[in-house]
Amino acid sequence: MQNRIPLIVLLAAICTFSLTVSVDAQIVPLNVCCNPVPGTNMIHISFIDPGAYLSFDVSLNGVIVMVLPASAPLATITALVAVGGNGTHTICVQGTQGPQGSGQTSCCQITLPTPRQFMRGDSNDDKTVNLADAIASLQMLFGSLPMTCHDAVDANDDGAMDLSDPIYVLAYLLGGGVAPPAPFPLCGVDPTPDTLICHITSPCP
Numbered sequence: 001m002q003n004r005i006p007l008i009v010l011l012a013a014i015c016t017f018s019l020t021v022s023v024d025a026q027i028v029p030l031n032v033c034c035n036p037v038p039g040t041n042m043i044h045i046s047f048i049d050p051g052a053y054l055s056f057d058v059s060l061n062g063v064i065v066m067v068l069p070a071s072a073p074l075a076t077i078t079a080l081v082a083v084g085g086n087g088t089h090t091i092c093v094q095g096t097q098g099p100q101g102s103g104q105t106s107c108c109q110i111t112l113p114t115p116r117q118f119m120r121g122d123s124n125d126d127k128t129v130n131l132a133d134a135i136a137s138l139q140m141l142f143g144s145l146p147m148t149c150h151d152a153v154d155a156n157d158d159g160a161m162d163l164s165d166p167i168y169v170l171a172y173l174l175g176g177g178v179a180p181p182a183p184f185p186l187c188g189v190d191p192t193p194d195t196l197i198c199h200i201t202s203p204c205p
């Protein structure tokens with residue numbers, strides 16, 4: 001028992017994106033943490049093996065989606081849980097095959113925001129891609145112009161923002177270059193997973 005509290009405190013410290021909810025007030029909480037995996041529809045979960053069960057049922061919004069084997073007492077067990085979309089999701093872990101059958105259950109809750117819509121290459125967010133966007137991207141990358149939507153600046157959709165993006169836009173505008181990938185020429189959500197964030201955009205027409 002003496003080693004348990006520091007481990008639980010450590011785990012709680014890294015659980016930064018979710019609300020941990022203990023469902024059953026039993027002896028040893030599992031301390032389930034959930035954190036989003038950027039650019040994916042996956043949620044990374046972790047919890048402490050209390051050493052009292054042979055396996056754990058993991059449920060998503062009330063439906064069991066996987067069964068994990070026990071590890072070792074006080075070891076941290078991790079897994080990735082795929083969620084269907086945005087919104088609030090509740091993930092619960094329940095110990096099974098224990099001395100008294102199933103027991104210990106704890107949950108975490110996480111809300112994935114709806115992704116913003118944008119037009120790729122439209123750095124200045126005026127719903128058209130022209131020379132002004134290449135200039136804006138240069139000012140954002142190398143000047144002090146605030147960057148409001150990283151995905152829009154990432155004109156070539158390689159998941160990074162660098163000089164190749166305004167060059168890509170210029171090549172497209174001046175001829176010979178390939179058009180920016182979707183969402184372009186229309187406004188929409190990013191169809192390709194990456195770690196870039198779109199903080200602010202005006203509504204799509």
Ligand SMILES: [Ca+2]
Pocket residue numbers: 121122123124125126127128129130132133
């Ligand atoms: Ca523009």
Ligand SMILES: [Ca+2]
Pocket residue numbers: 153154155156157158159160161162164165
């Ligand atoms: Ca890029």
